[in-house]
Amino acid sequence: MALTPLSEDSRLPSLTLPQLLLAAYTALTVIALVYAASTSSAAFGAYNSQWDGAGELRGVAADAGANVTVGTNVSQYPTSGADGTVAVVLSPAEPYSSSERTRIAEFVRGGGTLVVAEDYRPHGNELLAAVGADARFDGRPVYDNRNYYRNSSLPEATPAGDYPETTGVDTVVLNYATTVRAGNATTLVNTSEYAYLDSNGNANLDGEEQLASRPVVTSESVGDGRVIAVSDPSIFVNAMLERGDNRRFVQNIVTNHDTALLDYSHASSVPPVAAAVLAVQRSDVLLLFCGVVLVGALLAYDRRLDEYLRDRLREYRGHEVDPHLSRDGVEKYLRARHPDWGTAQVQRVTEAIIKQRSERQRND
Missing domain, CATH: 3.40.50 (Rossmann fold)
Incomplete structure (x- = not known):
């Protein structure tokens, strides 16, 4: 049985948590370096x-x-x-x-x-x-x-x-x-x-x-x-x-x-940003504080992500597509469930469901 696909505006990010952290750190580092080099x-x-x-x-x-x-x-x-x-x-x-x-x-x-x-x-x-x-x-x-x-x-x-x-x-x-x-x-x-x-x-x-x-x-x-x-x-x-x-x-x-x-x-x-970085490097107390803040942010993000996943699973549990529906039936079902979707999106999701159904039948 295939679950109804999530709408595009509610899909989870494709990046993993470590990738998101790396991207954020890289962006902050680049901003700090550019700011330090260009403002003095x-x-x-x-x-x-x-x-x-x-x-x-x-x-x-x-x-x-x-x-x-x-x-x-x-x-x-x-x-x-x-x-x-x-x-x-x-x-x-x-x-x-x-x-x-x-x-x-x-x-x-x-x-x-x-x-x-x-x-x-x-x-x-x-x-x-x-x-x-x-x-x-x-x-x-x-x-x-x-x-x-x-x-x-x-x-x-x-x-x-x-x-x-x-x-x-x-x-x-x-x-x-x-x-x-x-x-x-x-x-x-x-x-x-x-x-x-x-x-x-x-x-x-x-x-x-x-x-x-x-x-x-x-x-x-x-x-x-x-x-x-x-x-x-x-x-x-x-x-x-x-x-x-x-x-x-x-x-x-x-x-x-x-x-x-x-x-x-x-x-x-x-410059102020460079001075702040230098102050953190010199002070063990500031370095520990920044570490605590980062760990706290990670824990908070992890909790919110876990709650989000559970909410989405509860929302879509029980709304499965009937495996005996024809292609037209699947399209009608999707239009009824997601009236905000356009024709192209309905067709893409229909193709994905039919393909997934065929693969499961071959595996069985």
């Missing part, structure tokens, strides 16, 4: 894929063999076992508090490597002073009328010697950069001797401005750790990674570190 327009942003963003920096660090973490809180700086971690700070938009500076200083003294990239904001120098580094950013733009990429505001700098950070690097291209007053720090990269600091802001060599080779990247030991000062955060952005040997230089900084912490705790460049 902040310069140096980790989720900004435009020329001035640092979206590619995560890939460069990963290619260097490091586990990449986008940090949104200074508490993510390890204070013990920090020797395998390099932290990168790109032109912070806000000052670090006293307790935050103390935490980062403990990270450096504990063996961590801190990279501070700054040009004109004051917070880079504040951070260098707080961790006990000697280097300082000058804050005046540097120009070079002879050695440059496209114009004098994009000077080409070269390694000052053979260092791990400059292995395979011939040229570092700067973009409206400043220089570093090295102090007791070791100079890793210099401008050419034709560079000058534009003190009066007219982008011309005049007055008391002098040509000289000046440091743009320095390195120094602080406690058991190290501080690297880079006088141009633009080196790390998507477009500039493709200029000169900038990509290789950035990779060299990260190489030989297990973890790369990209510190965005004082930058307004992490």
Whole structure:
């Protein structure tokens, strides 16, 4: 005996529960990734894929063999076992508090490597002073009328010697950069001797401005750790990674570190969705909460699905098609039971019933 087919608007989904969950998870993931990649327009942003963003920096660090973490809180700086971690700070938009500076200083003294990239904001120098580094950013733009990429505001700098950070690097291209007053720090990269600091802001060599080779990247030991000062955060952005040997230089900084912490705790460049995902990843409590919510949703869905199946079976039990009805009889029966069905649908269901009946008769 064949049960009367369900109407099209009441049929169950053809996807299984795991398939539905996978589809929902995939859709949410794609939406989150697209949203994160397309809504951040902040310069140096980790989720900004435009020329001035640092979206590619995560890939460069990963290619260097490091586990990449986008940090949104200074508490993510390890204070013990920090020797395998390099932290990168790109032109912070806000000052670090006293307790935050103390935490980062403990990270450096504990063996961590801190990279501070700054040009004109004051917070880079504040951070260098707080961790006990000697280097300082000058804050005046540097120009070079002879050695440059496209114009004098994009000077080409070269390694000052053979260092791990400059292995395979011939040229570092700067973009409206400043220089570093090295102090007791070791100079890793210099401008050419034709560079000058534009003190009066007219982008011309005049007055008391002098040509000289000046440091743009320095390195120094602080406690058991190290501080690297880079006088141009633009080196790390998507477009500039493709200029000169900038990509290789950035990779060299990260190489030989297990973890790369990209510190965005004082930058307004992490979109809300990405920030939420990062918060869940950091918090065991939030992760457990999300797991409980997911399990609860699965149980609720499973119960509703079970009730739906029972209701549909009760609804159609007892409404079986007489196996002795002819084709015309089956059509009349279906039209009476489902007056909302069209002719084509009635015919399709009739064919299915006749076919099913024939198959059962052959099996018998």
